[in-house]
Amino acid sequence: MIGVGKMKLYSNVLDRPLSKGKQEVSLSAFAFLFSEMVQYNQTQVDNIAELERRLEDAGYAVGARVLELLCHREKGNRRETRLLGILSFVHSTVWKVLFGKVADSLEKGTEHEDEYMISEKELLVNRFISIPKDMGTFNCGAFVAGIVRGVLDNAGFPAVVTAHFVPVEGQQRPRTTILIKFAEEVLRREARLG
Amino acid sequence: MPPVAPRSGDAIFASVERVNAELFTLTYGAIVRQLLTDLEEVEEVNKQLDQMGYNIGIRLIDEFLAKSNVARCVDFKETAEVIAKVGLKMFLGVTATVTNWDTEGTTCSLVLEDNPLVDFVELPDNCQGLYYCNILSGVIRGALEMVSMKTEVTWIRDMLRGDDAFEMQVKLLKQVPEEYPYKDDE
Numbered sequence: 001m002i003g004v005g006k007m008k009l010y011s012n013v014l015d016r017p018l019s020k021g022k023q024e025v026s027l028s029a030f031a032f033l034f035s036e037m038v039q040y041n042q043t044q045v046d047n048i049a050e051l052e053r054r055l056e057d058a059g060y061a062v063g064a065r066v067l068e069l070l071c072h073r074e075k076g077n078r079r080e081t082r083l084l085g086i087l088s089f090v091h092s093t094v095w096k097v098l099f100g101k102v103a104d105s106l107e108k109g110t111e112h113e114d115e116y117m118i119s120e121k122e123l124l125v126n127r128f129i130s131i132p133k134d135m136g137t138f139n140c141g142a143f144v145a146g147i148v149r150g151v152l153d154n155a156g157f158p159a160v161v162t163a164h165f166v167p168v169e170g171q172q173r174p175r176t177t178i179l180i181k182f183a184e185e186v187l188r189r190e191a192r193l194g
Numbered sequence: 195m196p197p198v199a200p201r202s203g204d205a206i207f208a209s210v211e212r213v214n215a216e217l218f219t220l221t222y223g224a225i226v227r228q229l230l231t232d233l234e235e236v237e238e239v240n241k242q243l244d245q246m247g248y249n250i251g252i253r254l255i256d257e258f259l260a261k262s263n264v265a266r267c268v269d270f271k272e273t274a275e276v277i278a279k280v281g282l283k284m285f286l287g288v289t290a291t292v293t294n295w296d297t298e299g300t301t302c303s304l305v306l307e308d309n310p311l312v313d314f315v316e317l318p319d320n321c322q323g324l325y326y327c328n329i330l331s332g333v334i335r336g337a338l339e340m341v342s343m344k345t346e347v348t349w350i351r352d353m354l355r356g357d358d359a360f361e362m363q364v365k366l367l368k369q370v371p372e373e374y375p376y377k378d379d380e
Contacts, residue, residue, distance in 0.1 A: 013316035024212035025310055028257055029285040032250045033218065033329075037225050040246060044232060058224040065220055065314070098217045124213065 018073060021097065031128045038129070038140060048138045056146035063150020066094060079155070083182070083190045086155050090148055091118055098147070099124045109179075114187050118148070118178045119166070126176065139163045141176045148178055158183040203283030206261050215287065215310045222311050226326060236323040243325070247332020255337040258284065270366050271295070273343070274302045277334065286310055294363075303350060306360040317354045325349050331362055342370045
């Protein structure tokens with residue numbers, strides 16, 4: 001049809017064609033939006049743990065949708081069943097789509113079998129955020145931890161995901177590590193699959 | 195030093211750092227969902243989105259003025275054009291068209307064909323009164339207030355409610371001359 005506007009009226013949002021995912025907005029638009037989100041949540045809670053939890057919950061919703069979108073668009077609806085598969089999906093594909101680059105590193109925890117860490121020198125969401133001293137170890141990366149938890153949970157790999165600052169020698173700003181601790185059942189299943 | 199020419203919206207957008215629009219869209223969706231869960235009343239959510247937009251707008255205008263080098267706008271018509279072509283392009287990567295000027299030149303409509311905030315969004319039946327993009331109206335109101343224009347921004351057409359485009363009506367209420375902060379004779 002000639003002259004049809006970009007967003008045609010479909011009766012059902014699911015009938016609309018899926019975009020290629022190449023559209024962009026400015027980083028500052030996202031940074032402003034994220035800062036408003038953190039500020040709004042600060043008014044709704046009394047303590048830092050609650051604030052982190054709310055940011056994580058917001059991220060969880062984003063993660064669930066990102067998984068569906070990417071599985072359909074990038075992987076042709078193939079489902080990951082192995083632990084390393086889903087971890088590398090998060091570390092490469094999800095990070096590349098959301099933040100424009102693959103995550104800096106993916107490591108297996110040395111102390112516990114069920115722990116994995118994705119590290120990033122500077123998380124995109126933390127670029128314009130400074131934490132006052134009285135907020136201690138609060139990390140807005142909780143939002144990203146929520147995204148990772150959303151992706152893993154909806155892919156069938158329940159886990160507890162948290163974000164931590166790790167001071168690095170020679171660098172003024174600490175590195176951020178997303179710590180993923182998988183549930184028992186995931187490890188048992190992984191062992192069974194051999 | 196000769197005045198620097200204003201840069202076009204495309205040029206600025208190409209020079210700023212950009213992120214994937216989907217991250218932006220999904221984050222905004224998460225915010226709206228949080229608000230709906232906390233506040234429950236659709237009217238309250240509309241107001242809160244507008245307030246959040248206002249907070250963003252009063253800071254965004256600084257970045258806009260710094261990056262775009264536009265000269266002071268002569269009249270409101272120019273202001274509206276600048277918002278539609280440079281401002282929206284610079285931040286959201288989309289442009290709007292300015293239409294429906296009234297006879298005095300104080301009210302106009304900004305029409306958006308493409309809106310990155312509403313990708314993948316559908317309004318459920320119990321939220322029909324929600325102005326999903328109300329944050330945009332707050333941003334424009336806040337930004338203009340910082341350059342001495344008091345405005346009122348309302349939504350005329352909303353694609354999530356079945357219309358064919360997004361149309362915002364921007365009405366200039368009054369120009370507030372800038373107050374000199376110090377008294378000269380003190």
